[in-house]
Amino acid sequence: MAKAKFYTVWKGACPGVYSSWQECQLQIKGFKGALYKSFDTKEEAERALNEPACLYVGNAVAEPPEYFNKNCLVVDAACSGNPGPMEYRGIYLATGQQIFHYGPIYGTNNIGEFLAIVHGLALIKQKGLQMPIYSDSLYAIKWIKNKKCKTQLERTQESEKVYKLVERAEKWLQENTYDTPVLKWETKQWGEIPADFGRK
Numbered sequence: 001m002a003k004a005k006f007y008t009v010w011k012g013a014c015p016g017v018y019s020s021w022q023e024c025q026l027q028i029k030g031f032k033g034a035l036y037k038s039f040d041t042k043e044e045a046e047r048a049l050n051e052p053a054c055l056y057v058g059n060a061v062a063e064p065p066e067y068f069n070k071n072c073l074v075v076d077a078a079c080s081g082n083p084g085p086m087e088y089r090g091i092y093l094a095t096g097q098q099i100f101h102y103g104p105i106y107g108t109n110n111i112g113e114f115l116a117i118v119h120g121l122a123l124i125k126q127k128g129l130q131m132p133i134y135s136d137s138l139y140a141i142k143w144i145k146n147k148k149c150k151t152q153l154e155r156t157q158e159s160e161k162v163y164k165l166v167e168r169a170e171k172w173l174q175e176n177t178y179d180t181p182v183l184k185w186e187t188k189q190w191g192e193i194p195a196d197f198g199r200k
Contacts, residue, residue: 005040009028009035052189072132073124078109082109086106086112088101106161116195144182147170
Protein backbone atom coordinates (compact mmCIF):
# COMPACT_ATOMS: atom_id res chain seq x y z
CA MET A 1 0.00 0.00 0.00
CA ALA A 2 1.37 3.37 -1.05
CA LYS A 3 2.28 5.75 1.76
CA ALA A 4 -0.10 8.69 2.14
CA LYS A 5 1.18 12.03 0.84
CA PHE A 6 0.22 15.57 1.67
CA TYR A 7 0.16 18.30 -0.96
CA THR A 8 0.99 21.96 -0.45
CA VAL A 9 -0.55 24.35 -2.96
CA TRP A 10 1.03 27.81 -2.84
CA LYS A 11 -0.60 29.07 -6.00
CA GLY A 12 -3.87 27.57 -7.18
CA ALA A 13 -7.65 27.96 -7.01
CA CYS A 14 -7.49 27.73 -3.21
CA PRO A 15 -3.99 27.62 -1.64
CA GLY A 16 -3.63 25.21 1.28
CA VAL A 17 -2.64 21.69 2.31
CA TYR A 18 -4.48 18.71 0.81
CA SER A 19 -4.38 15.07 1.81
CA SER A 20 -4.94 13.50 -1.62
CA TRP A 21 -3.68 14.01 -5.15
CA GLN A 22 -7.27 14.31 -6.37
CA GLU A 23 -7.93 17.27 -4.04
CA CYS A 24 -4.66 18.86 -5.09
CA GLN A 25 -5.51 18.44 -8.79
CA LEU A 26 -8.79 20.30 -8.30
CA GLN A 27 -6.80 23.34 -7.13
CA ILE A 28 -4.15 23.37 -9.85
CA LYS A 29 -5.77 22.00 -13.03
CA GLY A 30 -6.09 24.80 -15.57
CA PHE A 31 -4.60 27.30 -13.12
CA LYS A 32 -1.84 29.29 -14.87
CA GLY A 33 1.44 29.30 -12.93
CA ALA A 34 0.23 26.84 -10.27
CA LEU A 35 2.80 26.01 -7.60
CA TYR A 36 2.55 22.81 -5.56
CA LYS A 37 4.62 20.02 -4.03
CA SER A 38 4.05 16.75 -2.18
CA PHE A 39 5.34 16.03 1.34
CA ASP A 40 5.53 12.89 3.48
CA THR A 41 3.92 14.44 6.55
CA LYS A 42 1.17 16.96 7.19
CA GLU A 43 3.53 18.93 9.46
CA GLU A 44 6.07 19.38 6.64
CA ALA A 45 3.35 20.43 4.21
CA GLU A 46 1.88 22.98 6.62
CA ARG A 47 5.30 24.43 7.44
CA ALA A 48 6.10 24.76 3.72
CA LEU A 49 2.82 26.60 3.11
CA ASN A 50 4.00 29.39 5.43
CA GLU A 51 7.28 29.80 3.56
CA PRO A 52 8.08 31.06 0.03
CA ALA A 53 7.43 28.46 -2.67
CA CYS A 54 10.85 29.19 -4.20
CA LEU A 55 12.48 27.37 -1.27
CA TYR A 56 10.81 24.14 -2.40
CA VAL A 57 9.91 24.44 -6.07
CA GLY A 58 12.63 25.03 -8.65
CA ASN A 59 10.53 27.00 -11.13
CA ALA A 60 9.08 29.33 -8.51
CA VAL A 61 10.49 32.83 -8.60
CA ALA A 62 10.49 34.69 -5.33
CA GLU A 63 8.81 38.05 -5.58
CA PRO A 64 7.39 40.71 -3.29
CA PRO A 65 3.85 40.12 -1.99
CA GLU A 66 0.93 41.30 -4.15
CA TYR A 67 0.30 44.34 -1.95
CA PHE A 68 3.92 45.51 -2.43
CA ASN A 69 4.05 49.07 -3.83
CA LYS A 70 6.30 48.97 -6.88
CA ASN A 71 6.56 52.75 -6.96
CA CYS A 72 10.06 52.56 -5.51
CA LEU A 73 13.71 52.69 -6.41
CA VAL A 74 15.81 49.54 -5.94
CA VAL A 75 19.60 49.85 -5.84
CA ASP A 76 22.50 47.43 -5.87
CA ALA A 77 26.24 47.22 -6.48
CA ALA A 78 28.60 44.63 -7.94
CA CYS A 79 32.32 44.22 -7.49
CA SER A 80 34.73 41.96 -9.39
CA GLY A 81 36.90 40.95 -6.46
CA ASN A 82 36.59 42.86 -3.21
CA PRO A 83 38.17 45.36 -3.62
CA GLY A 84 38.15 45.57 -7.39
CA PRO A 85 36.24 47.14 -10.27
CA MET A 86 32.91 48.21 -8.70
CA GLU A 87 29.74 49.59 -10.22
CA TYR A 88 26.26 50.40 -8.95
CA ARG A 89 22.85 51.20 -10.34
CA GLY A 90 19.28 52.15 -9.51
CA ILE A 91 16.15 50.72 -11.12
CA TYR A 92 12.57 51.98 -10.95
CA LEU A 93 10.73 48.81 -9.94
CA ALA A 94 7.33 49.62 -11.51
CA THR A 95 8.81 49.64 -15.03
CA GLY A 96 12.18 47.90 -14.62
CA GLN A 97 13.87 50.96 -16.16
CA GLN A 98 17.47 51.66 -15.18
CA ILE A 99 17.46 55.20 -13.76
CA PHE A 100 21.17 55.54 -13.12
CA HIS A 101 24.39 53.58 -13.44
CA TYR A 102 27.91 54.44 -12.31
CA GLY A 103 31.25 52.70 -12.77
CA PRO A 104 33.23 50.61 -12.94
CA ILE A 105 35.59 52.28 -10.49
CA TYR A 106 38.04 50.71 -8.04
CA GLY A 107 36.23 50.12 -4.71
CA THR A 108 34.29 47.59 -2.66
CA ASN A 109 30.78 46.21 -2.84
CA ASN A 110 29.69 47.91 0.40
CA ILE A 111 30.95 51.29 -0.80
CA GLY A 112 28.97 50.76 -4.01
CA GLU A 113 25.81 49.96 -2.04
CA PHE A 114 26.31 53.12 0.05
CA LEU A 115 26.93 55.36 -2.97
CA ALA A 116 23.92 53.88 -4.78
CA ILE A 117 21.58 54.81 -1.92
CA VAL A 118 22.97 58.37 -1.67
CA HIS A 119 22.70 58.73 -5.46
CA GLY A 120 19.06 57.65 -5.20
CA LEU A 121 18.32 59.98 -2.29
CA ALA A 122 19.81 62.97 -4.09
CA LEU A 123 17.95 62.18 -7.31
CA ILE A 124 14.58 61.69 -5.59
CA LYS A 125 15.01 64.97 -3.70
CA GLN A 126 16.11 66.85 -6.82
CA LYS A 127 13.08 65.60 -8.80
CA GLY A 128 10.64 66.18 -5.92
CA LEU A 129 9.47 62.55 -5.97
CA GLN A 130 7.85 60.48 -3.22
CA MET A 131 9.02 56.87 -3.07
CA PRO A 132 11.16 54.61 -0.86
CA ILE A 133 14.57 53.20 -1.74
CA TYR A 134 15.27 49.49 -1.23
CA SER A 135 18.75 48.07 -0.69
CA ASP A 136 19.76 44.51 0.25
CA SER A 137 22.78 45.79 2.23
CA LEU A 138 22.33 46.20 5.99
CA TYR A 139 25.81 47.76 6.15
CA ALA A 140 24.96 50.47 3.64
CA ILE A 141 21.60 51.24 5.28
CA LYS A 142 23.35 51.63 8.65
CA TRP A 143 26.00 53.88 7.12
CA ILE A 144 23.25 56.06 5.62
CA LYS A 145 21.60 56.45 9.04
CA ASN A 146 24.98 57.37 10.59
CA LYS A 147 25.86 59.62 7.60
CA LYS A 148 29.25 57.93 7.51
CA CYS A 149 30.73 55.25 5.22
CA LYS A 150 32.72 53.04 7.61
CA THR A 151 34.73 51.25 4.96
CA GLN A 152 37.93 49.36 5.75
CA LEU A 153 39.29 50.02 2.26
CA GLU A 154 42.84 51.34 2.39
CA ARG A 155 43.20 54.85 0.97
CA THR A 156 45.74 54.59 -1.83
CA GLN A 157 46.29 56.17 -5.21
CA GLU A 158 44.11 53.43 -6.69
CA SER A 159 41.22 54.05 -4.25
CA GLU A 160 41.51 57.86 -4.17
CA LYS A 161 38.77 58.37 -6.79
CA VAL A 162 36.20 56.32 -4.86
CA TYR A 163 37.19 58.03 -1.60
CA LYS A 164 36.44 61.40 -3.24
CA LEU A 165 32.96 60.08 -4.13
CA VAL A 166 32.45 58.79 -0.57
CA GLU A 167 33.39 62.19 0.88
CA ARG A 168 30.97 63.93 -1.50
CA ALA A 169 28.21 61.47 -0.52
CA GLU A 170 28.85 61.97 3.21
CA LYS A 171 28.80 65.76 2.71
CA TRP A 172 25.44 65.48 0.93
CA LEU A 173 24.00 63.43 3.82
CA GLN A 174 25.23 65.94 6.39
CA GLU A 175 23.94 68.99 4.51
CA ASN A 176 20.58 67.69 3.30
CA THR A 177 17.36 66.56 4.92
CA TYR A 178 15.09 64.04 3.23
CA ASP A 179 11.95 62.06 4.00
CA THR A 180 12.68 59.16 1.64
CA PRO A 181 12.47 55.85 3.55
CA VAL A 182 15.56 53.65 3.04
CA LEU A 183 14.34 50.07 3.48
CA LYS A 184 15.82 46.57 3.51
CA TRP A 185 15.03 44.37 0.51
CA GLU A 186 14.11 40.97 1.97
CA THR A 187 16.12 38.73 -0.35
CA LYS A 188 15.17 35.46 1.37
CA GLN A 189 11.46 36.14 0.91
CA TRP A 190 11.42 38.08 -2.36
CA GLY A 191 14.44 36.81 -4.29
CA GLU A 192 17.39 38.84 -5.58
CA ILE A 193 16.87 42.59 -5.66
CA PRO A 194 15.87 43.56 -9.24
CA ALA A 195 18.89 45.91 -9.48
CA ASP A 196 21.20 42.90 -8.99
CA PHE A 197 23.89 42.54 -11.68
CA GLY A 198 23.47 38.74 -11.75
CA ARG A 199 27.13 37.84 -11.20
CA LYS A 200 26.90 35.62 -8.11
